[in-house]
Amino acid sequence: MKRRDEIVVGATIFGVLVIVVAGALWLSHxxxxxxxxxxxxxxxxxxxxxxxxxxxxxxxxxGRVKEIRLGQKNWVEAELQIYQDATLPVRPAxxxxxxxxxxxxxxxxxxxxxPFDDPALRRELDEAAAVGGQMWPGATLPDIGQLTAQAxxxxxxxxxxxxxxxxxxxxxxxxxxxxxxxxxxxxxxxLARFTQQQSSILGNVGTNLQQGSDVLAEAARSLSNxxxxxxxxxxxxxxxxxLSNAQAAAVNAREATQSLRDVMAVAHRNQESIQxxxxxxxxxxxxxxxxxxxAGLLLGDTTLYVEATKAVMQFERLLxxxxxxxxxxxxxxxx
Amino acid sequence: xxxxxxxxxxxWLSGLGRVGHFVSDTVSxxxxxxxxxxxxVVQMRRIGVNSLPxxxxxxxxxxxxxxxxxxxxxxxxxxxxxVGTLVGKTVMLELAPVLTGLALSGRVGANIAAELGTMRxxxxxxxxxxxxxxxxxxxxxxxxxxxxxxxxxxxxxxMAVGVASGWITAINLLDLSTVEFVKGLxxxxxxxxxxxxxVKAVSFGFAVALIGCVKGLSVRGGAEGVGRAATEAxxxxxxxxxxxxxxxxxxxx
Numbered sequence: 001m002k003r004r005d006e007i008v009v010g011a012t013i014f015g016v017l018v019i020v021v022a023g024a025l026w027l028s029h030x031x032x033x034x035x036x037x038x039x040x041x042x043x044x045x046x047x048x049x050x051x052x053x054x055x056x057x058x059x060x061x062x063g064r065v066k067e068i069r070l071g072q073k074n075w076v077e078a079e080l081q082i083y084q085d086a087t088l089p090v091r092p093a094x095x096x097x098x099x100x101x102x103x104x105x106x107x108x109x110x111x112x113x114x115p116f117d118d119p120a121l122r123r124e125l126d127e128a129a130a131v132g133g134q135m136w137p138g139a140t141l142p143d144i145g146q147l148t149a150q151a152x153x154x155x156x157x158x159x160x161x162x163x164x165x166x167x168x169x170x171x172x173x174x175x176x177x178x179x180x181x182x183x184x185x186x187x188x189x190x191l192a193r194f195t196q197q198q199s200s201i202l203g204n205v206g207t208n209l210q211q212g213s214d215v216l217a218e219a220a221r222s223l224s225n226x227x228x229x230x231x232x233x234x235x236x237x238x239x240x241x242x243l244s245n246a247q248a249a250a251v252n253a254r255e256a257t258q259s260l261r262d263v264m265a266v267a268h269r270n271q272e273s274i275q276x277x278x279x280x281x282x283x284x285x286x287x288x289x290x291x292x293x294x295a296g297l298l299l300g301d302t303t304l305y306v307e308a309t310k311a312v313m314q315f316e317r318l319l320x321x322x323x324x325x326x327x328x329x330x331x332x333x334x335x
Numbered sequence: 336x337x338x339x340x341x342x343x344x345x346x347w348l349s350g351l352g353r354v355g356h357f358v359s360d361t362v363s364x365x366x367x368x369x370x371x372x373x374x375x376v377v378q379m380r381r382i383g384v385n386s387l388p389x390x391x392x393x394x395x396x397x398x399x400x401x402x403x404x405x406x407x408x409x410x411x412x413x414x415x416x417x418v419g420t421l422v423g424k425t426v427m428l429e430l431a432p433v434l435t436g437l438a439l440s441g442r443v444g445a446n447i448a449a450e451l452g453t454m455r456x457x458x459x460x461x462x463x464x465x466x467x468x469x470x471x472x473x474x475x476x477x478x479x480x481x482x483x484x485x486x487x488x489x490x491x492x493x494m495a496v497g498v499a500s501g502w503i504t505a506i507n508l509l510d511l512s513t514v515e516f517v518k519g520l521x522x523x524x525x526x527x528x529x530x531x532x533x534v535k536a537v538s539f540g541f542a543v544a545l546i547g548c549v550k551g552l553s554v555r556g557g558a559e560g561v562g563r564a565a566t567e568a569x570x571x572x573x574x575x576x577x578x579x580x581x582x583x584x585x586x587x588x
Contacts, residue, residue, distance in 0.1 A: 004382040027524040
């Protein structure tokens with residue numbers, strides 16, 4: 001009985017001991033048989049980082065925090081056990097930060113030279129690196145608790161300001177504000193109309209300016225062309241030729257003017273002759289009208305007209321008969 | 336009134352002195368190594384191994400309830416993998432040691448008080464003294480040692496079963512996978528969680544056995560005295576367990 005009790009008790013204790021040890025090792029992510037290295041990092045403060053917290057590289061767990069202790073000059077030294085065969089950055093640094101919103105902390109291995117958005121982080125790393133030695137520089141981000149506490153304070157301030165605003169805004173103030181808003185609306189409408197008008201005017205002015213500038217541009221182009229031509233003409237000696245031609249043209253013009261004067265003198269003389277002719281014709285027509293000459297007499301005597309008409313008619317009949325019977329009137333003989 | 340208070344304080348100090356004297360005699364009896372080692376193994380089986388079923392039963396259902404209640408509390412507010420965290424932390428730090436201690440205080444404390452009380456009223460203890468046996472090395476030290484050693488064993492087994500039952504509950508009754516539960520279990524784990532519970536269990540075992548022995552050997556009267564001693568042992572053991580629980584929480588956490 002006693003022997004049996006000893007075996008049962010021993011087996012119970014051994015079994016429970018095995019369970020406890022195995023469970024503790026499993027829960028603490030203990031690693032056996034794998035190669036591991038231990039590195040130290042220096043922090044000004046580690047925040048909520050604790051022994052057993054994970055060490056991650058690019059988000060992958062590669063080790064655990066083995067020990068945290070206070071070092072010289074108030075630095076905090078953390079020993080990191082890295083048990084995976086990970087390729088670390090050439091110059092590693094450690095960032096301690098919350099892993100989630102619920103207080104989980106982790107130490108992230110980063111490259112010391114990589115850029116950081118937070119200038120305080122860079123400053124902390126530079127400060128830790130300036131101490132020198134083999135320890136990696138470390139920096140700590142504020143934890144969620146600090147951020148939420150800060151947010152809480154901000155929310156409290158906002159609540160205080162809101163309370164003061166609520167106190168200041170009584171019913172009359174609200175009415176004044178409403179009136180001010182309405183006035184402001186009217187002012188805004190007027191300003192909008194004024195702006196629209198000014199915009200239209202400015203549009204017209206702009207159009208005119210554009211047209212004016214087009215004309216000026218055209219004039220400038222013409223002037224440029226003229227200048228170019230002048231320049232070209234000056235360069236090639238054509239201007240002298242033009243001036244010579246112009247001088248010759250002026251001489252010709254003077255000669256033409258002289259000829260025109262001569263023509264005008266002849267015309268003047270012809271005019272006098274024409275006047276005389278017209279006067280003679282007028283005299284003649286006056287005599288005819290007065291039935292004083294032969295023509296006047298012919299014109300004033302109807303018998304002559306009738307006789308002449310009859311003679312013409314007879315002459316036409318003669319001609320028609322000659323055409324019809326030419327042998328009656330003409331006879332050709334050679335011999 | 337003043338006399339009553341004075342009398343009560345004097346009685347309390349007297350009782351404390353008797354306990355101190357009792358402890359001193361118990362420690363002194365450890366020199367008699369011919370007797371207590373063999374008896375201790377027997378008591379380890381009676382107090383420890385035979386108490387495993389009740390301890391594991393309590394712990395198993397504690398794990399189930401913890402998983403379900405934490406899931407109910409966390410839904411919509413906290414990620415569900417924290418069920419693993421809460422089950423692990425609560426079972427290891429508090430519920431396994433305290434609930435097991437309370438259960439064993441009833442089973443072991445009452446058993447010791449009744450057994451020793453019966454031996455006292457039937458003059459078996461006097462017979463041992465007559466035969467030149469030290470009742471402390473024969474009766475007290477084996478029980479106290481056995482309880483001090485075996486309480487942590489029972490509590491450790493209760494921790495494992497509590498976590499395992501919470502795990503099984505989480506993956507079967509909750510929308511939680513094994514990976515998530517284990518993540519929550521491991522994410523805030525600290526080795527202190529285990530040894531803190533075991534240290535408490537050691538103190539609980541020592542206190543329960545000692546109180547049972549004190550109450551049992553101080554029985555006066557017949558069967559009524561035995562029953563009263565058993566009751567007082569259970570009540571006092573439960574009170575001491577809760578006080579020690581608070582004490583260790585203040586000292587160690």
